[in-house]
Amino acid sequence: MSTNLRIALRFLTARRKAMVMSLACITLGVGLFVVTQATTTGFERFFIKTIVGTNGAIRIEDRIQETLRTMEAERGSDASGFVVEVKEGRKYIQGIQDPALLIAAVQRFANVSGTSEVLYGSVEMRSSFKNEAARVYGIHLDDHLQVSDLGRQIVRGDLADFRQTPAGTLVGVKLAERLQLEVGDSFQLQAGGEVRRYRVSAIFETGVGDIDKDRLFLHLGEARSLLRRPTGASFIQVNVVDRDRATQDAAHMEAVLGHSASSWQERERTWLDVFRALRLSTSITVSVFTLIAGIAMYNTLALVVMEKTKDIAILRSMGYTRRDVTRIFLWQAAMVLAAGAVLGCGLGAGVTYGVSLMRIRIRGIFTADHFIVAWSVWHYLAAVAISVVMVMAASLLPARRAARLEPGDIIRGTAQ
Amino acid sequence: MSSPGNVSPAGARPLGDPVLRCEDLHRSLGQGEGRVHVLRGVSFAARRGEVYAMVGPSGCGKSTLLYLLGLLDVPDRGEIWIDGQQMSRDDDAARTAARCRHLGFVFQFHFLLLEFTALENVMLPMRKLGRWGPSEMQDRAHALLASVGLASKTHRLGNQLSGGEQQRVAIARALANEPSILLADEPTGNLDVRNSAMVFELLTGLARKNGQAIVVVTHNPELAARCDHTLPMRDGLFLT
Numbered sequence: 001m002s003t004n005l006r007i008a009l010r011f012l013t014a015r016r017k018a019m020v021m022s023l024a025c026i027t028l029g030v031g032l033f034v035v036t037q038a039t040t041t042g043f044e045r046f047f048i049k050t051i052v053g054t055n056g057a058i059r060i061e062d063r064i065q066e067t068l069r070t071m072e073a074e075r076g077s078d079a080s081g082f083v084v085e086v087k088e089g090r091k092y093i094q095g096i097q098d099p100a101l102l103i104a105a106v107q108r109f110a111n112v113s114g115t116s117e118v119l120y121g122s123v124e125m126r127s128s129f130k131n132e133a134a135r136v137y138g139i140h141l142d143d144h145l146q147v148s149d150l151g152r153q154i155v156r157g158d159l160a161d162f163r164q165t166p167a168g169t170l171v172g173v174k175l176a177e178r179l180q181l182e183v184g185d186s187f188q189l190q191a192g193g194e195v196r197r198y199r200v201s202a203i204f205e206t207g208v209g210d211i212d213k214d215r216l217f218l219h220l221g222e223a224r225s226l227l228r229r230p231t232g233a234s235f236i237q238v239n240v241v242d243r244d245r246a247t248q249d250a251a252h253m254e255a256v257l258g259h260s261a262s263s264w265q266e267r268e269r270t271w272l273d274v275f276r277a278l279r280l281s282t283s284i285t286v287s288v289f290t291l292i293a294g295i296a297m298y299n300t301l302a303l304v305v306m307e308k309t310k311d312i313a314i315l316r317s318m319g320y321t322r323r324d325v326t327r328i329f330l331w332q333a334a335m336v337l338a339a340g341a342v343l344g345c346g347l348g349a350g351v352t353y354g355v356s357l358m359r360i361r362i363r364g365i366f367t368a369d370h371f372i373v374a375w376s377v378w379h380y381l382a383a384v385a386i387s388v389v390m391v392m393a394a395s396l397l398p399a400r401r402a403a404r405l406e407p408g409d410i411i412r413g414t415a416q
Numbered sequence: 417m418s419s420p421g422n423v424s425p426a427g428a429r430p431l432g433d434p435v436l437r438c439e440d441l442h443r444s445l446g447q448g449e450g451r452v453h454v455l456r457g458v459s460f461a462a463r464r465g466e467v468y469a470m471v472g473p474s475g476c477g478k479s480t481l482l483y484l485l486g487l488l489d490v491p492d493r494g495e496i497w498i499d500g501q502q503m504s505r506d507d508d509a510a511r512t513a514a515r516c517r518h519l520g521f522v523f524q525f526h527f528l529l530l531e532f533t534a535l536e537n538v539m540l541p542m543r544k545l546g547r548w549g550p551s552e553m554q555d556r557a558h559a560l561l562a563s564v565g566l567a568s569k570t571h572r573l574g575n576q577l578s579g580g581e582q583q584r585v586a587i588a589r590a591l592a593n594e595p596s597i598l599l600a601d602e603p604t605g606n607l608d609v610r611n612s613a614m615v616f617e618l619l620t621g622l623a624r625k626n627g628q629a630i631v632v633v634t635h636n637p638e639l640a641a642r643c644d645h646t647l648p649m650r651d652g653l654f655l656t
Contacts, residue, residue: 317486317519319541412480
């Protein structure tokens with residue numbers, strides 16, 4: 001153990017109560033930061049998992065047609081060199097004409113892990129209880145399972161039944177509730193004047209209220225027949241290996257394939273911004289504790305410096321340098337900080353675990369029955385980093401003041 | 417102004433070159449109209465193995481001179497040499513290093529670090545100097561405390577020792593790095609008569625034995641009379 005550290009350790013006892021207060025503030029600051037990050041990030045990640053698991057990482061739909069272009073004559077020695085500048089525009093032609101060709105092209109992107117051709121349309125759904133407007137999604141089940149969490153979203157019934165039954169359907173949980181449908185029940189779908197009968201093979205719950213209340217899945221062939229669209233697709237749902245790269249991949253696909261492609265980040269920008277703002281605001285709020293810890297540490301060290309001026313003078317007279325004195329006081333702050341960081345991380349982990357067991361019913365943007373937390377070492381590192389910056393910055397001032405003290409002045413002052 | 421040559425008591429023999437020397441030291445203290453010219457051109461030299469007593473009324477500049485000689489303060493004018501090396505104009509780091517190597521201090525108010533034991537207090541200068549290993553430092557600290565009669569109290573905290581004992585620990589600490597110069601500011605000023613005599617004997621006896629120059633500031637004429645040289649001061653100058 002270095003001499004400065006040894007001296008700092010003993011000086012810590014000089015203002016035990018004040019040091020304990022600083023320790024408590026650091027512990028609370030670190031702990032609460034970890035908890036708020038764990039919960040906000042937990043819910044954010046769960047939301048992302050839900051929307052990616054439902055609507056896919058990338059959706060490719062309407063074909064793009066450039067309508068106007070800026071024209072520039074070739075600039076040569078004989079050319080006039082004129083330019084016709086117009087505001088560029090684009091036109092979207094609804095749907096995908098040749099989904100097989102587009103899927104083949106999409107699958108050549110390195111990050112793509114699955115594609116699913118989807119055809120959707122509006123229908124009226126009739127049960128013996130009531131009628132509801134609904135949206136039919138025609139899919140190839142096995143393809144769609146590769147680009148969504150549909151398999152895990154089944155809450156009642158069996159996917160095998162859907163796979164084996166041409167007239168089988170997968171119905172959103174809220175839609176089923178509204179029509180009072182259960183697995184095995186029959187219902188009718190009306191589209192373009194034609195009415196057909198189907199059976200509920202399974203009921204799914206994505207957690208996204210708007211989807212669960214009006215979506216049902218049919219086999220793609222059945223959907224084509226019902227909606228009278230024998231060719232084409234409404235969109236291609238794409239899954240990727242690295243979902244954080246979805247935005248770049250979507251932009252690349254749009255440029256290469258000539259179809260609009262939107263990543264989950266673009267589609268859900270509003271909610272993602274809400275989560276980001278929430279995470280930031282809670283970080284700022286709980287960082288106030290760490291700020292208070294810094295102020296408390298400043299006060300404590302300032303008091304210790306005042307109490308220890310004679311000790312500083314005698315250390316300086318023995319040959320301890322100004323840097324030694326600075327280090328002695330910074331070591332004190334560092335020791336309290338280290339203890340606070342360890343206790344804070346422990347507190348954060350404990351409270352995070354406790355919160356994760358708390359029951360809370362959330363429906364709407366996702367479905368959760370308990371608090372969702374994220375365990376990430378970065379939350380702990382960020383909490384410790386913030387406390388290190390605040391506490392050490394606050395400690396620097398009294399430490400430097402201690403180092404600037406002139407031993408002659410102190411001893412003369414004491415002797416008088 | 418005074419020099420050791422003309423204030424040495426009869427029988428005192430200078431040993432070699434002065435280990436501590438100053439010339440024409442000036443120092444003013446205070447601010448603005450309250451600024452006082454405390455030292456008015458003091459010159460002085462101290463040799464190894466000899467004890468110098470600075471005496472005089474309060475405010476005559478004894479302690480100010482001691483702090484300047486101890487490199488705890490910087491003169492407004494004049495020079496200080498320690499072991500032949502000019503120090504008064506050196507930067508703080510060089511003066512701090514010189515204090516560690518060459519100087520030992522004993523103050524009136526003991527100035528022990530109360531959270532440390534007697535042994536640890538004595539080891540503090542040695543730890544900074546870094547000349548000895550941990551076990552050697554411990555052995556030396558034990559020996560120094562034994563030499564001041566505190567062999568049985570090495571593990572007592574500073575605040576568990578009496579005033580006289582604390583001052584003896586301070587003496588042991590001042591001697592820890594084998595300094596060539598020992599500076600003592602009223603070392604017995606806070607002690608009773610019996611402890612004063614004992615502490616003074618210890619201080620001078622150990623320093624003489626080790627061949628160290630000792631400069632003592634004291635108000636006690638009896639103690640001053642037992643020093644090799646008495647340097648009376650008044651109004652910032654030695655009286656010749």
